[in-house]
Amino acid sequence: MEQRISLITLGVTDVSRARTFYERLGWQGQEVEETVFFQAGGMALVLWARDKLALDAGVEGRTAGAFSGLALAHNVRSRAEVDQVLADAAGAGAEITQPARETFYGGYAGYFRDPDGHAWEIAWNPGFPLGPDGSVTIPDFGVS
């Protein structure tokens, strides 16, 4: 298994509602057969009905809790951008679960939950440089 991820599919209650949320954040997607695809760098974020995803994955009937045990992160280039994106997310209907604050690694970050409860961290991390295209590079920590 190569060391890469192709798609992240978010199971959602209402595809239109979910799409509207991401579009309010400025994302543009394509909807095909009630599935929305957002190209995101070399991968894609996908919105799909939660029950269809559960059926497809063979986990139908397994109920979900309030916290999915997983967070997506969107890293930005400044503290001000953290505040701006969190404000934009709140304006688009997100719940701010963790207001932005200083982090133990010398950065600044906060979290929101999208309308289906998926957790997103918005972070400024001076130790994880972003490329011109926004791609992140984990530094060589000198460990394994």
Next chain:
Amino acid sequence: MEQRISLITLGVTDVSRARTFYERLGWQGQEVEETVFFQAGGMALVLWARDKLALDAGVEGRTAGAFSGLALAHNVRSRAEVDQVLADAAGAGAEITQPARETFYGGYAGYFRDPDGHAWEIAWNPGFPLGPDGSVTIPDFGVS
């Protein structure tokens, strides 16, 4: 908010167990302060204690269900590779929740759950071309 994802952090019960699972699949990471970082193209997959992640995200005390409502996907270049990766995952300790089968879009795919229940789809999708570096490109469906 730019249209990209920087990190995916999987909340795990036992960081060592989780790391061992991904290493058995051939991934190589770096562990810093009980956090494992796997560079994955222009983003990274991170393993972190589930309780720390919940606390960090401001969602502590929200219990999790069996299905997180989210799936990661790893697309491959052939049917045979789907079977191989699923077999490798099972060998590494994954639960195969959906054995590989034909898909409605003319592909072939199956799912496993990692030791913490995070869902991964392994898919061959002839409609979503993979670049030499494994990056996926969503085709222009001619819709919006």
